[in-house]
Each structure stands twice: as C-alpha cells, then as structure tokens.
Amino acid sequence: MSVGFIGAGQLAHALVRGFTAAGVIATQRITASSPDTDLPTVMGLRKLGVNLTTSNKETVSKSDVLFLAVKPHIIPFVLDEIGPDIEDRHLIVSCAAGVTISSIEKKLQQYRPSPKVMRCMTNTPVVVREGATVYATGTHAEVEDGKLLEQLMASVGYCTEVEEDLIDAVTGLSGSGPAYAFTAVDALADGGVKMGLPRRLAVRLGAQALMGAARMLLDSEQHPGQLKDNVCSPGGATIHALHVMESGGFRSLLINAVEASCIRTRELQFLADQEKISPAAIKKTTLDKVLQQPGVAAAGVGVRSGGISLFSSNSPRTKKN
Amino acid sequence: MSQIKTDPEMESQLKIGFIGAGNMAYGIAKGILSGDVLPANMKVSAPSSRNLGRFQELGIAVTHSNPELVCSSDVVFVAVKPHLVPLVLNEVSQHITQRHIIVSVAAGVTLATLEDLLPFNSAVLRLMPNLPCLVQEGALLFSRGSHAKPEDGALLRSLLHRCGLVEEGPEAWIDIHTGLSGSGVAFVYLFAEALAEGAVKMGMPSALAHSIASQTVLGAGRLLRDSGKHPSQLRSEVCTPGGTTIYGLHTLEQGGVRAATMSAVESATERARELGQKSAGVGCKK
Numbered sequence: 348m349s350v351g352f353i354g355a356g357q358l359a360h361a362l363v364r365g366f367t368a369a370g371v372i373a374t375q376r377i378t379a380s381s382p383d384t385d386l387p388t389v390m391g392l393r394k395l396g397v398n399l400t401t402s403n404k405e406t407v408s409k410s411d412v413l414f415l416a417v418k419p420h421i422i423p424f425v426l427d428e429i430g431p432d433i434e435d436r437h438l439i440v441s442c443a444a445g446v447t448i449s450s451i452e453k454k455l456q457q458y459r460p461s462p463k464v465m466r467c468m469t470n471t472p473v474v475v476r477e478g479a480t481v482y483a484t485g486t487h488a489e490v491e492d493g494k495l496l497e498q499l500m501a502s503v504g505y506c507t508e509v510e511e512d513l514i515d516a517v518t519g520l521s522g523s524g525p526a527y528a529f530t531a532v533d534a535l536a537d538g539g540v541k542m543g544l545p546r547r548l549a550v551r552l553g554a555q556a557l558m559g560a561a562r563m564l565l566d567s568e569q570h571p572g573q574l575k576d577n578v579c580s581p582g583g584a585t586i587h588a589l590h591v592m593e594s595g596g597f598r599s600l601l602i603n604a605v606e607a608s609c610i611r612t613r614e615l616q617f618l619a620d621q622e623k624i625s626p627a628a629i630k631k632t633t634l635d636k637v638l639q640q641p642g643v644a645a646a647g648v649g650v651r652s653g654g655i656s657l658f659s660s661n662s663p664r665t666k667k668n
Numbered sequence: 669m670s671q672i673k674t675d676p677e678m679e680s681q682l683k684i685g686f687i688g689a690g691n692m693a694y695g696i697a698k699g700i701l702s703g704d705v706l707p708a709n710m711k712v713s714a715p716s717s718r719n720l721g722r723f724q725e726l727g728i729a730v731t732h733s734n735p736e737l738v739c740s741s742d743v744v745f746v747a748v749k750p751h752l753v754p755l756v757l758n759e760v761s762q763h764i765t766q767r768h769i770i771v772s773v774a775a776g777v778t779l780a781t782l783e784d785l786l787p788f789n790s791a792v793l794r795l796m797p798n799l800p801c802l803v804q805e806g807a808l809l810f811s812r813g814s815h816a817k818p819e820d821g822a823l824l825r826s827l828l829h830r831c832g833l834v835e836e837g838p839e840a841w842i843d844i845h846t847g848l849s850g851s852g853v854a855f856v857y858l859f860a861e862a863l864a865e866g867a868v869k870m871g872m873p874s875a876l877a878h879s880i881a882s883q884t885v886l887g888a889g890r891l892l893r894d895s896g897k898h899p900s901q902l903r904s905e906v907c908t909p910g911g912t913t914i915y916g917l918h919t920l921e922q923g924g925v926r927a928a929t930m931s932a933v934e935s936a937t938e939r940a941r942e943l944g945q946k947s948a949g950v951g952c953k954k
Contacts, residue, residue, distance in 0.1 A: 569898075570898050570900050570901040570904060571900070572898050572899070572900025572901065572903075573898040573900065573901065576898070590927060590930050590931070590934075593924070593926045593927035593930060594924065594927035594931075595927075596921070596922065596924055596927075598921045598926070599918065599921035599922040599924075602918050602921060602922075603922075606918075
C-alpha cells in the first residue's frame, strides 16, 4: 500500500513522522507534493526519505491512500487538478477543516461515478503518536476503507469513526486542543518562574503535570471532577488555587474556546460552500505554481475573470485521455 | 464512624431536657422522639409559654424553671440564643453533676467558653445543626469537649440519628459546617428562587415555577445523597450533547457561580469564626 500527501506542510509532516515512528509504512512508499519546495516541512519530509515532487498528479499516480493535506480553500483547486487522474483504487482522505464530504464528492463526480472519499480531523500530536483523530465515511467508501484508515491513524494515537456532523465540534475540541494546552503550559511556566523556578524547569514540570494528569484520567474510570477532589486536601494549596481559577471563569473560558473554534470551522465551511471566493484569498505564488503544472489548464481549475468559483459544477471538464 | 454500641434500653430510660424552646430545640426534639425516647422522658423550659405549645402537643412536659429542668434531666440541650448562654449556664451550673451531658447548640459559643461556665470535668459537647432538622433532614456536626468521652459522642449520635445526617469532628470544623450547611441552606433557597424567576421570565406562572423549583432541588438532593456518585458525575449524566442542560450550564459557568459559591461558604465560615472569637470574649467567668 502506498500513501500520498497533497500538500507538504505541518499536517503532512506530522503524520509522516508519526507513521514512520510507528513503523506502519515504509517512507519509500510515501509521496508528497507541494508547489513550494522551500518549506521547512518539505525539507523535513525529504530527510525522512519521502518521495517529494511538485506534481500533484505524480502523487496521485503513486498512491493508493491519498491524503488531502492542504488548506481548505486550496481543496477545490486540487480536486479539479487531480480529478481526471483518480482511479477506482484511490481512497481520498481529506483533512481539511470545514470541507464536507459531499462537496468533495460533488467535485470528483464530474470525473468518476463513485469516488471513495473520507474525511478526517486529526491533530498535531500525531507526530509523537498521541494524536486524536476522528473520521467520517463518504458515500462510496466501504467498511474496509474505514478500517484501513483507522489502522493508519490508530498507529499515531486515538482514532474513531464519527458521524460527519460532529467533526466541527471535534475540530474545536481536539483539533485546536493542543494550542490550548501549549498556552496553558506556557502560562503555568510563567507562574513557576514568577515564584522562582528557572524557565526550562518550569516548562518541563508544567508539561509533565498536564501529561501525567491526562494519563491518569485516560486510565481511570473516575470522573475528572472526582480526580480533582482527590488532589485537593482540605484547606490546602490546591483548593486555594482552584478557587482563584474558578473566580477567573476558567471553565467558561475553555467552553467558550471550544465553541469559538467550532463555530469558526462552520463559518469557513460556509464560506467555502459559497460559490465565490476572492482571488486575493489564494496565495498568488501557490496559484501560479499550480497553473504551471503540465496538464493543468486555467479553465480546468475554474479560474474565471472576476472571481474563482469553488464548487461550481459549471466549470468546463478536462477529460483524461 | 464510631463503632461504640449504645444500649436502646438505656437510651429509652434517659431523661432529655431542652433549655430554650425555639425552632432548633423543636426540630431536635422531634427527631429524638422518632427514636426510642418517650415523650414522658423529655422536658423543655422557656421563660414564656409562647413557644411551648407545640412541645406540649408532642406530649413533652414543659417548665419555666431552668434549674428544675436540669435536675430532672440526664442530657441537657442548651438551645438558647448565643448571648443568653452565659446567663443560663450561670443559673444552672450548681445543679450540674457527673451524670449530666451538656449539649450546646448555640452558634459561635466555643467549648472552652462552655467549659469555663460549667463545673470542672463536665461532659460538654457542641452541636451545630441546621434548619432542615425541622423535617428530619438536618445536617448535624458535633464536637466533644475535653471531658466528654467517646461514649458520650456515640450516645448523642444515636439520639440524633433520626434528625438527619450526624457526624463528629474537631471543633475547628464547626465553623466550616456553619458556612457550608447552616448558611448553605439559605444559599440553596436563593438558588431555588432564582430558578423559579428564570422560569417566570420565560412565561411560567410564579406559583407553579416555585413549586417545581423546590421539587427540583429536593429531587436532585435525594439523587445526590442516595446515588453515592460524585456531583460532577451526576451533572455529566444529565448533559446530553448539544442539549439544553449544557447550554444552561455554560451560562452558569460564565456567571462564575462556582467561584461565588465557594466564596460564600468562605465568607460565612469566616464570619462564624469572628463571632466565635467575639463571644469568647463576652462569656463571663464564674
């Protein structure tokens, strides 16, 4: 089985590092494509032994499982470009936040009757094999396809199938989650430094405390509220600190954060579903490089004067010969 | 929990007396009566007849003489207002003997103060009940004085067990208990009132809203006590994903209800401590 990545940024890099660490696939069987060869992640992937190319079509031809690891607004370009090259064997896995399975299927069905599409939401800790991944299965993907994806993603952390309508909430929680945790550890370390600890030690201890607590919770049958109680001796330091946190609205802040991330994801999806997006939203360099690819016509990627149509079925087809 | 056994027969022979005929005395008396103690073995004293009627209805003898009450009782509950305690104890101190067990229910009056007002070696216990003792759903915490033996504590626990939850602890916990459960009852009433007002705002008639609010509090309380589950567990169980409860809870969290509640218990406890120190200064020595 070969795996391909359209896009060679943070996500592709993290997944490849995780897969290699897990030994679930050999790097020679991985291909990644990106128009921009200067990215640090591109160099990182090259070092890992991944086949790198600037041609998305090449990645498609060399892969069975194809991860779409580009930003959400790039997806339609990519789909128009590779649509003609998709074969029956291909399993398309989109990792783009807010991009629906039906929008991808609609695009690909211009070229193929039953494209196998799946949608997943993962997060960066896949790089250390502690990722949190959910996936939803598209109309034409089989149970075995789900199992295959699950096997891959379970090698780099927790993975489970969900209904697609939950994916935005997952984005808000575990997609963005590591950022919340990094912020928390940074601030905890600040607290430690304020009280006299050297920075490096403070960061180390802060991260370890969070990691240890998470491990305890995952291994325990108990409610986190109960585990919290177990740490709070009467009149002790911890309960005083917790009161301070409650006074600051700690809990509601976290609820708000997850909600904001989820809502923004839905907004992005809504923007994508609208038929128009301004060309200014696309990095000129990226667009230029895509247009420079052999076999890619401007009309084929739906570029029209005065605006770029995303999921319009009116764009002229480029049939594969 | 103490494993000291009490003798129900002995208990039924005990004479129980109440100095003071207020709500606390009444609630405790009712609770004791649901046990093995007969009304004939109980007596209450108060300066006026105003509050004595309801005791008489229970078959309890009444008097206006504190010394008479003490002489005819083995266990004496001192259930007068805190500022009256020194007066009352001075009055009856000479009638206190080794057989007596004195239980003070007065808020803020410390064991040290009580022991100072009573003969040396008196068995004194300090009890902090709360209002729902009136309906036998109280939360009661007691603490033993220097000369009260574990058996005295076990006896008190046994007498009171029908009043609600009875626990023993060091005296330092009594102020906390006051903040948590003595005042806590009022915090719950505030919450219940606010629940009802929210419903009225959304269009429900007030009487119905209040009645449902009180049943909600009661039902939730029963479930919490009887399920043995952590409140956070029960809370999670009520919250269906994306449902009404989680939306409401989010609003509560944004309102900082948890922190405010913690602070409320803290304020009430600190005030109890303050009052305790004040009354220690006021209590006059023999």
